[in-house]
Amino acid sequence: MTAEHDLELADSEAVFQRVAAHVSEGARFAGLFAAAQDGETRLRYVLAQDGSLLCEDIVLPPDASGYMTATSEIPAAAWYEREIHDLFGLVAIDHPRLDPLVLPLHPGAPRPRPGSWQHVGPVDLDTRALPVHLQGEGVFTIPYGPVRSGVFESIEYLVETPGEDIPHLRTRVFHKHRGVEIRFEAMSTDDGVLMAERTEGVASVAHAIAYCQAIERIAEVEVSAEAGVVRVIHAELERIANHLDSTIRHTEAAGQVVAYARLSLHKERVQRLRARLCGSRFGRGVVVPGGVSGPPRLGSSEIFGAIDEIEGAVRADLRLLLNTPSFVDRLRGTGVIPPAAAHSFALLGPLARASGQMEDVRFARPYAAYGQLGHQLLDTKDEGDALTRQRVRNEEIYGSFHLIRQAIDRLSAHGVVWSRTIGPCSGEAIGWAEAPQGEVLYLVSVDGGRLVRVKPRSASFHNLGFFHAAFPKDILTDFAFIEASFGVSIAGVAS
Amino acid sequence: MPWIPRGLREGIVTSRYPRRPDGYGDGFSGTLVVRSAPAPAGNLDTAIAGCPTGAITRGDGRVRLDRGRCILCGRCTVACPEVFRFDPSVEVSTTSRQTLFVPEVDEDDQALEAARSELHRRVRALRRSIHVRHLDAGSDGSEEWEVAALTNPVYDVQRLGIYFTASPKHADVLLVTGVGAAGMLDPLRHTYEVMPHPKVVIAAGTDAISGGLIGTGYASLGGVSDVVPVDVFVPGSPPTPFGLLHGILSAVGLLSPAGSKRSLALARRDADGPASPEDPPVEAGP
Numbered sequence: 001m002t003a004e005h006d007l008e009l010a011d012s013e014a015v016f017q018r019v020a021a022h023v024s025e026g027a028r029f030a031g032l033f034a035a036a037q038d039g040e041t042r043l044r045y046v047l048a049q050d051g052s053l054l055c056e057d058i059v060l061p062p063d064a065s066g067y068m069t070a071t072s073e074i075p076a077a078a079w080y081e082r083e084i085h086d087l088f089g090l091v092a093i094d095h096p097r098l099d100p101l102v103l104p105l106h107p108g109a110p111r112p113r114p115g116s117w118q119h120v121g122p123v124d125l126d127t128r129a130l131p132v133h134l135q136g137e138g139v140f141t142i143p144y145g146p147v148r149s150g151v152f153e154s155i156e157y158l159v160e161t162p163g164e165d166i167p168h169l170r171t172r173v174f175h176k177h178r179g180v181e182i183r184f185e186a187m188s189t190d191d192g193v194l195m196a197e198r199t200e201g202v203a204s205v206a207h208a209i210a211y212c213q214a215i216e217r218i219a220e221v222e223v224s225a226e227a228g229v230v231r232v233i234h235a236e237l238e239r240i241a242n243h244l245d246s247t248i249r250h251t252e253a254a255g256q257v258v259a260y261a262r263l264s265l266h267k268e269r270v271q272r273l274r275a276r277l278c279g280s281r282f283g284r285g286v287v288v289p290g291g292v293s294g295p296p297r298l299g300s301s302e303i304f305g306a307i308d309e310i311e312g313a314v315r316a317d318l319r320l321l322l323n324t325p326s327f328v329d330r331l332r333g334t335g336v337i338p339p340a341a342a343h344s345f346a347l348l349g350p351l352a353r354a355s356g357q358m359e360d361v362r363f364a365r366p367y368a369a370y371g372q373l374g375h376q377l378l379d380t381k382d383e384g385d386a387l388t389r390q391r392v393r394n395e396e397i398y399g400s401f402h403l404i405r406q407a408i409d410r411l412s413a414h415g416v417v418w419s420r421t422i423g424p425c426s427g428e429a430i431g432w433a434e435a436p437q438g439e440v441l442y443l444v445s446v447d448g449g450r451l452v453r454v455k456p457r458s459a460s461f462h463n464l465g466f467f468h469a470a471f472p473k474d475i476l477t478d479f480a481f482i483e484a485s486f487g488v489s490i491a492g493v494a495s
Numbered sequence: 496m497p498w499i500p501r502g503l504r505e506g507i508v509t510s511r512y513p514r515r516p517d518g519y520g521d522g523f524s525g526t527l528v529v530r531s532a533p534a535p536a537g538n539l540d541t542a543i544a545g546c547p548t549g550a551i552t553r554g555d556g557r558v559r560l561d562r563g564r565c566i567l568c569g570r571c572t573v574a575c576p577e578v579f580r581f582d583p584s585v586e587v588s589t590t591s592r593q594t595l596f597v598p599e600v601d602e603d604d605q606a607l608e609a610a611r612s613e614l615h616r617r618v619r620a621l622r623r624s625i626h627v628r629h630l631d632a633g634s635d636g637s638e639e640w641e642v643a644a645l646t647n648p649v650y651d652v653q654r655l656g657i658y659f660t661a662s663p664k665h666a667d668v669l670l671v672t673g674v675g676a677a678g679m680l681d682p683l684r685h686t687y688e689v690m691p692h693p694k695v696v697i698a699a700g701t702d703a704i705s706g707g708l709i710g711t712g713y714a715s716l717g718g719v720s721d722v723v724p725v726d727v728f729v730p731g732s733p734p735t736p737f738g739l740l741h742g743i744l745s746a747v748g749l750l751s752p753a754g755s756k757r758s759l760a761l762a763r764r765d766a767d768g769p770a771s772p773e774d775p776p777v778e779a780g781p
Binding site: 317 | 497498499501502505508519524547566567568569581629630631632633634635636637638639640641642643644646647648649659661662663673674676677678679682686707708709710712713714715716732733735
C-alpha cells in the first residue's frame, strides 16, 4: 500500500466521520451515490435533516480502488456500497459482505461507470460470484424465483430454513437490471422525464416529479401554482392505486376472494379515472420539466363525482376488511419491525411510518402544491407489524382523497401557465418526491441541456435492503404477507 | 359472512368483450394512427426528430410509424397533429413484426398468411382452455399490473377459459414482458424449453418487442425475439388489459390480429350475423 493510498483513505475516513456524526445527531441517511467524472469518481453521501438535504462528497482519483465502508456505523449503506462496487468496480474497504447486487460480473470485467459516457458492450453475467453458503446447522435453502408462481416481477429469494422458521434470507435483484442510469446519459432534459417515468413504472408520477424538480432547480424555474396542483392530483391517485395493490396482494395471500375481487375492481376504477384525466392509466405524460402538459381532461364536477364514488366504496371495504378476523389474524404480529430497527436502517415510506418513523417528504420538504394544502398527520404508530402497515396505508388512502379534493378546488381554467420553458441549462441538483413506496430521490447533473448523470434512488431499493431482517418470529407461510406489506417494485430496485 | 352481500353489491361489472365492443376505449390513448394528410413539412420534421425511440421513419414517399417502437408519449401528435393522432383502438396486436408498421409495409402476403395459418393449425387444440405463464424479462413494473388486471372482475378472463398457471409445464402460452434483461435470458430460455407442445409466445408491450425507450444496452437485449420465437406482438407502453386480451385471443385463433385479411373463429361467428345478448358463451371448436 503506497503512502498516497493511505492519504486517500485518511481523506475518505474524515468525510465518513462527518457523515457518522450527522447521523448520530439525528440526520437520516438517505443514500450514497457515485458519479464518474473525467476519470475521477465522486461519492456523495446524502443526509436528510430538519427539512433539508445535506451532502458530503469524496472525490476518488482515477487509480483509486476503494474507500472506507460506512456499513458498520450505518447499516443501510450496505446495499449502496454493493451497487457502487457492481457499477464502478470500487471496493468499500472492510464491508462485511461486498457481494454482487445489481450486476454480477467476472472479476476485472469492464464496469458501466455511469457518468463517464463510455460505451459498454453486452455484459456476460457471472452468477458464480453470488454467495450460496448456508449459515447454521440443519438448515437448507429454498430458492424462490426469479420466475415465481403468479404474476410477479422477477426477483429471487433464497430462504434458508430448518423447516419452518426463516432464520436467514437472501435477496437477489440483479435479474431485472436494465441499465437505466446509462440510458439517461446524453438525453435532452425533455426526454429524460420519459425515462424517469419508466424507471419504476408503478410510481411514474412520483419519479417524474422528482426528476423534473431537479431540472427546474438547475434551470431556476418555478412551476406555476396550477401546475403544482395538477401534479398533486396525479401523484395522489397513483398513491391510492399502489396502496390498493398492496392490499390486494394481502387479500390474495389470505384467500379472501370477495375482498380480492372488490379491491381489484376499485383499483381498476382508479386506473380508469387516471386514464380519463390524462390518457394514460399510469399518469404518464402529465409531468414535464417546467410544469405539466395540461389540465385534467375532465371537469371538476366530474372528477368530484368519480372520487366520491370510489372513496365511498373503498372506505366501506377497507373498514370491513379490518373487521374480518380471518384476514386480520394473518397480519397481526407478522413481520414486526421495531421502531429502533426502522430508525437505524432509516426506512422510508409507509413501512417506516408503521414503525414510528413519521417523516413524510410531502410535508417535511414540501414540493408541488403540498405546502398550500391542508393535511392531517397520521397518529404515531409503532407496532411495526404487517397489520399496522395496512392501517397506515388505509389512512394514507383517505388522506389522498382529501388532498385531491382540495387540489381540484384550486384548479382554475383561465389564463393559466401550465408549463414554463426550460432553456439549455447547466448545473446539478437533487429532486425528491414521496412515492407510494416512500421517498424517491433524483441526483441530476446537466451540461448545456444534456443530461450528464442521472441517479434515481427509489424507496424500493432502500427498503428492500432491510427485507431479510423482517422475519424475526415468522414462518414460511407469513412470507407472502411480509412481502406484500413492503410494497416494493423490483424495477425500482435493480433499475 | 358480511362479504357475501358485499360481493353482490355492484351487480355485473364484467366486460362483454370480445362478444361486444367495450365502450372503455372512448377518449383513451390506446394507440397511434398515421393519416396521409398534407402537413407542413416543418411539423413533420419536428415530429420525426422529436420521437424518443426513432419509431417514425420516412421512405418511399410515405411516413411510417413502428408501433413496435412507439412508447405512446404523444409528442408527434403535438408536433404534427395533421398526420399523427391518438386512437382508442385496443385491438392492435399482430402476428408479425412487419404488420406493426402503420401504414403497413408492402410485404409478401402469402408468406404472412402461411405464418398465420401455421399458428392457427398449431393452436387448434388450445381454444377451450388456455393456460398462460407470465414471465418478466425486465419490465418497468407497470406491465405486471396490466397483466394482473386481467383477473379482476372487469376483465375476468377465466370466463373465456384463460387461466394463469404457476408451472411452465402446464402452460400453453408464454406471456413475456420486459426488455430482455441480461439476467433473465437464461430463465426465459429454460421456461420456454420446458413448456409442452404446442406452445405460443406473446411479446407483451413495446419493451418486449423492441426494448422500448431502453432499447439495446449493456444489460438489455432490446426485446425478447432473439431468445424465444415470438408469435404475437402486443404493442403499448404498457399494453392495456384489453390489448393483452386481444393478444391472447389472437394467439389462439379466437380473434383476428390487427391488419389480418382473414377472419378467424370468433370474428367469423360475428360475421354470420349480429349476436344477441342471449347468445351462448363463446365456443370455438376445431
